[in-house]
Structures are given as structure tokens and as C-alpha cells.
Amino acid sequence: xxRRGDTIELAVLGLLHEGPMHGYELRKRLNxxxxxxxxxxxxxxxxxxxxxxxxxxxxELTGSAQPTSRRQRIVYQVTExxxxxxxxxxxxxxxxxxxxxxxxxxxxxxxxxxMEIRLRVLEGRRSxxxxxxxxxxxxxxxxxxxxxxxxxxxxxxxVESVEREVRWLSDLINAERGxxxxxxxxxxxxTKEGLP
Amino acid sequence: xxRRGDTIELAVLGLLHEGPMHGYELRKRLNxxxxxxxxxxxxxxxxxxxxxxxxxxxxELTGSAQPTSRRQRIVYQVTExxxxxxxxxxxxxxxxxxxxxxxxxxxxxxxxxxMEIRLRVLEGRRSxxxxxxxxxxxxxxxxxxxxxxxxxxxxxxxVESVEREVRWLSDLINAERGxxxxxxxxxxxxTKEGLP
DNA sequence: GTTAGCATGTAAGGAGTTACATGATTTT
DNA sequence: AAAATCATGTAACTCCTTACATGCTAAC
Numbered sequence: 001x002x003r004r005g006d007t008i009e010l011a012v013l014g015l016l017h018e019g020p021m022h023g024y025e026l027r028k029r030l031n032x033x034x035x036x037x038x039x040x041x042x043x044x045x046x047x048x049x050x051x052x053x054x055x056x057x058x059x060e061l062t063g064s065a066q067p068t069s070r071r072q073r074i075v076y077q078v079t080e081x082x083x084x085x086x087x088x089x090x091x092x093x094x095x096x097x098x099x100x101x102x103x104x105x106x107x108x109x110x111x112x113x114x115m116e117i118r119l120r121v122l123e124g125r126r127s128x129x130x131x132x133x134x135x136x137x138x139x140x141x142x143x144x145x146x147x148x149x150x151x152x153x154x155x156x157x158x159v160e161s162v163e164r165e166v167r168w169l170s171d172l173i174n175a176e177r178g179x180x181x182x183x184x185x186x187x188x189x190x191t192k193e194g195l196p
Numbered sequence: 197x198x199r200r201g202d203t204i205e206l207a208v209l210g211l212l213h214e215g216p217m218h219g220y221e222l223r224k225r226l227n228x229x230x231x232x233x234x235x236x237x238x239x240x241x242x243x244x245x246x247x248x249x250x251x252x253x254x255x256e257l258t259g260s261a262q263p264t265s266r267r268q269r270i271v272y273q274v275t276e277x278x279x280x281x282x283x284x285x286x287x288x289x290x291x292x293x294x295x296x297x298x299x300x301x302x303x304x305x306x307x308x309x310x311m312e313i314r315l316r317v318l319e320g321r322r323s324x325x326x327x328x329x330x331x332x333x334x335x336x337x338x339x340x341x342x343x344x345x346x347x348x349x350x351x352x353x354x355v356e357s358v359e360r361e362v363r364w365l366s367d368l369i370n371a372e373r374g375x376x377x378x379x380x381x382x383x384x385x386x387t388k389e390g391l392p
Numbered sequence: 393g394t395t396a397g398c399a400t401g402t403a404a405g406g407a408g409t410t411a412c413a414t415g416a417t418t419t420t
Numbered sequence: 421a422a423a424a425t426c427a428t429g430t431a432a433c434t435c436c437t438t439a440c441a442t443g444c445t446a447a448c
Contacts, residue, residue, distance in 0.1 A: 008407095008408095022427075022428095023427075023428070023429095024426065024427050024428080028335070032332060032335060032336070033347075033350070033351075035328070035332065036328065036354050036357070036358060037295075037296055040408085041408070041409055041410075042427090042428075042429070043408065043409060043410075043411090043429085043430080043431090044407075044408045044409075046428065046429055046430090047408095047429090047430090048408095050429095072415085072416065072427070072428080073426085073427060073428085074427090074428080100233055104350060107346055107349075107350050108346060108347050108350050109346070110346040111344050111345070111346055132231070132232065136228060136231065139224070139228060140228070148307055149307070150303055150304060150305070150306040150307055151229075151304050153368075154229070154300065154303050154304050155229075157364060158232050161232070161357075161360075162232060164357075164360075168353060172349075204435095218399075218400095219399075219400070219401095220398065220399050220400080236436090237436070237437055237438080238399090238400075238401070239401090239402080239403095239436070239437060239438075239439090240435075240436050240437075242400065242401055242402090243401090243402090243436095246401095268398095268399070268400080268443085268444070269398085269399060269400085270399090270400080
């Protein structure tokens with residue numbers, strides 16, 4: 001049941017697995033990663049942290065982790081339950097995992113999962129994008145073509161972007177399959193595009 | 197005061213300027229354009245249409261526009277007030293106009309505005325993306341570099357995508373400036389990328 | 393005749409933004 | 421001493437999605 005809101009939770013758990021952090025720092029990092037557009041406000045982050053505290057997924061880091069006195073800040077760390085929840089969420093491969101934001105977060109923490117999961121996520125995302133492409137192209141074929149140059153250019157650019165994303169995913173999938181050797185990646189490179 | 201919710205309104209007004217349409221048809225077209233990800237649900241569209249009806253931006257198309265009987269459907273068309281509102285919204289160039297969805301909609305209906313506005317929107321969007329790029333690169337330089345390969349790959353891909361978008365915008369800006377001649381566009385083309 | 397798609401809506405609820413509120417610390 | 425930015429939070433509100441509810445029409 002990976003709902004939309006679990007995305008922040010997943011990201012926070014993932015980041016805290018890289019070391020204890022306080023809210024402000026988390027927000028900065030979050031904005032850097034899911035940052036190509038969306039900016040997460042304090043009004044979402046802090047309530048989310050409180051909720052995670054209540055659910056015992058994270059806890060305040062007590063004791064003097066910081067040398068000497070520091071400014072007022074609450075440093076969080078994951079609990080054992082948080083670690084379990086993180087693993088559970090990461091291996092929960094479903095439609096929600098192919099969505100833009102959710103996919104990015106999962107990818108960012110791919111090192112925490114095994115190859116089987118990684119492939120399922122990458123392939124799932126790829127077919128979802130491919131479906132979109134097909135659907136749009138099919139519907140555009142049905143409707144009488146638009147003549148507006150800007151509409152046409154926007155559409156061309158959109159299709160191109162998605163196609164690039166699909167190629168990127170294909171390369172990654174090949175890389176995953178080709179494990180240690182570089183061969184698969186190089187092979188994928190040549191099939192990418194013919195020279196103009 | 198272009199808020200987020202005005203995006204649907206802008207899109208609906210724009211589409212209805214291309215001809216009268218009913219809600220179901222509007223949704224299909226909307227999903228095709230702002231469609232690379234987001235899908236607009238009926239639960240957002242129909243209430244939005246009702247609201248626009250109340251504000252006299254659109255009206256039900258009465259009379260027999262359709263030859264002979266058809267199935268139950270409500271065909272909308274823009275009112276005079278709606279046309280004014282559309283012009284007003286389109287020329288309202290502010291931060292909201294550089295946002296992903298809002299930008300796409302504006303671009304889609306660029307033919308309805310003059311070059312001055314188009315350039316302001318394109319340049320605004322470009323500097324916004326450039327700022328993002330700079331900010332991210334600056335902050336990444338400050339923080340000690342991450343070593344995780346997936347995190348690094350995601351970041352590389354993100355930077356590349358935004359850079360492509362910036363180049364696309366630059367080409368469009370040049371094309372706008374080069375008005376009737378193809379020279380500017382062709383010139384921009386060569387600066388795009390060197391051959392591998 | 394029954395499935396698939398057309399067509400319109402409503403109610404409840406979630407997720408996140410905006411705006412507000414506060415204060416410490418570092419830099420200029 | 422002022423400005424920037426670090427740091428944490430709350431309340432109201434908006435937008436939108438999900439799920440539900442209904443019924444027609446075309447195709448198989």
C-alpha cells in the first residue's frame with residue numbers, strides 16, 4: 001500500500017541510514033535530490049518527522065554526539081523498527097514505485113537493495129514510460145493533427161524527453177544484467193542511435 | 197496573483213478557444229498535454245468547470261450545434277469575459293509562469309500572445325532552471341562528495357536533463373529573436389553539441 | 393446480451409503549501 | 421549593530437485524488 005505520502009518517509013529513512021541528521025539538514029538534502037522542481041516546505045517536513053517519531057521509526061539522538069555545546073537542534077537517527085520499515089518499503093515493488101518522485105527516491109537508495117528489486121523497479125518504470133508514449137502517439141494519430149507550431153514543438157520535445165529517459169533506463173538495465181563486465185553497457189551504447 | 201489552481205483554468209480557456217468541447221473531451225486533451233506524468237481526475241475537472249460557469253468565463257453551448265440527436269453531454273464555449281480573462285492570464289508574467297506545469301500550458305498557447313511576452317516567459321524559465329543548476333552545483337561542492345554510485349548517477353542524469361532543457365529554451369529564444377529568417381535557429385543548432 | 397468505453401458528477405479525505413511565529417548564531 | 425541564515429514549529433487553507441454513484445451507447 002505504498003501511498004503518495006510514504007515518499008517523504010522513505011527518503012527520510014534512507015538519508016538517516018547515511019548518518020544522524022537534524023530537520024533543517026534533512027530538508028536541504030531532500031531538496032537537492034527530489035529537487036528538480038519541487039521544494040519541500042517545513043510545513044510538510046516537521047509534521048512528518050513528528051509522525052515518524054510517534055511510530056518509533058526514528059528517535060532523537062541523545063548524549064553528546066556533538067563535541068562541546070551547539071545550537072538548539074534535534075538530531076534524529078533511525079530505530080531498529082525504522083530500518084525494518086525502510087527495507088520493507090524498498091522491496092515493495094508496485095505501481096507507486098514507477099512514479100516520478102517515488103522512483104527517484106528508490107533509485108537514490110538502490111545500494112540498499114538487491115539486484116532483483118532494482119531490475120523490477122527499472123523495468124517497471126521503463127514500461128510505464130513506454131505505455132505513456134504509445135498512448136499519446138495512438139491518441140494523436142486518432143485526433144486530426146494540430147497545426148499550431150508551438151503545440152507541435154512542445155509535443156515533439158516531450159516525446160524526445162521521454163524517449164531519452166527510456167534509453168537511460170535501458171542502459172541501466174543492461175548495466176545491472178552485465179554485472180561486473182563493461183561489455184553490456186558498451187553494447188547498449190552502440191544500439192542507442194545510429195550516426196546521423 | 198497567478199496561483200497554482202489557475203493552471204487548469206488557463207488550460208481550459210485555451211482549449212475552448214480552439215472550439216467548443218465537453219468535459220470528457222477536455223480531460224482527454226488536458227491529459228495529453230500536461231500528460232507526461234500527471235493525470236487530471238474528473239474530481240478536479242468537473243468542479244473546476246462548474247466554478248468557471250459560475251464566474252461566467254464559460255457557458256453551455258445551446259442550440260443544435262450537433263446534427264441530429266446525440267448522447268447526454270454538456271458542450272462548453274468561452275464567453276467574452278472568458279476571452280478577456282485568458283488574455284489577462286497569458287500576459288501575467290511572473291514566477292508562477294516558470295513553473296513546470298504552468299510553463300507548459302503557456303507555451304502550448306503561445307500563438308495567442310505576442311513575441312514580447314513569449315520572450316519574457318522563455319527567458320524567465322531559462323534563468324530559473326539555470327539558478328537551480330547553480331544552486332545544486334554550489335551545494336554539492338560544499339558538502340563532502342557522496343560516493344554512492346546510484347546517487348551519483350541520478351545526480352548526473354538530473355543535471356544533464358536540466359542542461360538539455362536550458363539548451364532547448366536557448367534555441368527557442370534565438371528562434372523568436374531571429375523572427376523570419378532561419379539563420380538564428382541554424383546557428384543555435386551548431387552550438388548545441390560538437391560531434392563525438 | 394454483455395463488455396467496454398462514453399459521460400457526468402459528489403463526498404471524504406490526504407498531502408503539502410503559505411503564512412505566521414519565534415529565537416539563536418554566524419557573518420559582515 | 422545589522423543582516424543573513426540556521427533552526428523549529430503551527431494553523432488555515434487549497435488543491436487534488438480516491439472512491440463512489442449513475443446511466444447511456446457502441447461494439448462484439
